[in-house]
Amino acid sequence: MASVREVRLKSRPVGTPTRDNFEIATVDLKDPGPGEVQVKNLWMTVDPYMRGRMNDVKSYAPPFALGEAMQGGAIGEVTASNDPSLKPGDLVQSMFGWREGFTAPAQGLQKLDPRGLPVQAFLGAAGMPGLTAYAGLLRIAALKDGDVVFVSGAAGAVGSMVAQIAKAKGHEVIGSAGGAEKVAFLKEIGVDHVIDYKAEKDLNAALAAAAPGGIDVYFDNVGGAHLEAALNSAKLFARFAICGMISIYNATEPPPGPRNLAQLIGKNIRMEGFIVSHHFDLMPKYIEDLSGWVKDGKVKWKETVFEGIEKSPDAFLGLFTGENLGKMLVKLA
């Protein structure tokens, strides 16, 4: 593995990204120096939040640099080691995604024990997307007995875990997704009321019909019209975990917020945004709970897999057209 391919940001997208914003380059890997290892990546993840890093604006993660390989989560296998903590064959988790391999200090990598799960699960259900669902639902939205839960983007990597965690805890769940295949998946995992937002003319009416008594918790992956409908259906003291707003990530002009935001007041609604990195302390407890749910057959997940580094831009672009059912992944080896 002397040379590997990597994906670079060629130009900053304006609005919806296209294939032309990316370029693929081949680079030589240097041999690991003292304390370093060389890794062959097996899987990489593409996630909606990466769209924000393609803009040249300060945010919670720094912008991707033009002409350089992008960063992102990856699972790889150590192929050469110059550090006692890792040996060839070890699995590692890193932020060196968007490339087939890399040489880096062993210290910045996380050794992975797959505990019987497919390794790529640690980029999805058993990784950041799963923890995002868990932290958002239990800590941010403070889920409590009897809560009716609404989740948008419910067939996605985060949303499908939100729906299943809520079901595993005995809640009534309304999930929104687009298209027949996703609707079928949501029914399969036990979502009580499925809204196909692409088929519905009136999202407000659809949510009101699905939850005639209103909702207590809204887990927002989408923003826009979904957030407005959730405000309309919110009960007194509802809690909204604001995780993502994929409906507006590609907007060139900032779109207006919901017209009914004043409902926060009369309904005493709490709306809280969050980034999973502030909740890593919950990871051990989450993995423990997840193992139990998997064993009891209460949680499963889907993957949409693109093969080959050259397909990673397509995988990423597919997030915004809703091509993924469950976690969107790229298999690199």
Added chain:
Amino acid sequence: MASVREVRLKSRPVGTPTRDNFEIATVDLKDPGPGEVQVKNLWMTVDPYMRGRMNDVKSYAPPFALGEAMQGGAIGEVTASNDPSLKPGDLVQSMFGWREGFTAPAQGLQKLDPRGLPVQAFLGAAGMPGLTAYAGLLRIAALKDGDVVFVSGAAGAVGSMVAQIAKAKGHEVIGSAGGAEKVAFLKEIGVDHVIDYKAEKDLNAALAAAAPGGIDVYFDNVGGAHLEAALNSAKLFARFAICGMISIYNATEPPPGPRNLAQLIGKNIRMEGFIVSHHFDLMPKYIEDLSGWVKDGKVKWKETVFEGIEKSPDAFLGLFTGENLGKMLVKLA
């Protein structure tokens, strides 16, 4: 006091209310039956939330009925009693505002001990507006040491108490209000940075200049552009207490929300609406704290007083053109 005047809602306003939406009627008061008292009102309050009750929509308070006297806070004096719990001369607080007097069951009235304060203070600083400030700042926004506080509508009944409570607790406070007189008042009560929103072309820039390090707490009485500016200036983990949105109460079409709502996510902002009636448990502690602050000269308040029941519609309408400095009140006797 056989007959009294009262103010009725004659027609439901569309957009900004006008004098024509109100009518004044004279009614005879019946003598108090068993368990009842007759009360002469001394003061009544007009508040922005009443605008919502003029619409025929379900909200946290039921709509005012057409052709009937409106409800609202009032302070009065018992003139005749047929109940052992109250005697002529006793002061009472009630929701029978918008009228010069009334006959009602003693049980629904609250006997008032003015504790050395002017009685009308119990409609303002020592009443619901003051408690709104206290609960919103301390419980909803969870004010903590070192927080930089931004309050809009800062010269109003609620806002001026928010500013002073925050100052009394040692915080840096930025207050926004409109016009030279209000700006002068805010400086007088120790607000560190005063923004005259009527004079500022760019509220975002004005707030960024007043709080170059950002804000930790925003107390929103206004909504609209103020909320958008607060989101732009919010620090990580900022808390917003959403108390009112007077900028949109008279809108005929629901206005769009802030265009930058997605900042909730990256900044982990908590935004929480509230109604003071869910926080009455804090009243004893608030009155205790307030007494201390008044004694130490840390808190004072202004009143804008209209005289006579016939002026109450003008007092109410003045809330939306910003005519009040501090609490808007109507003196009835």
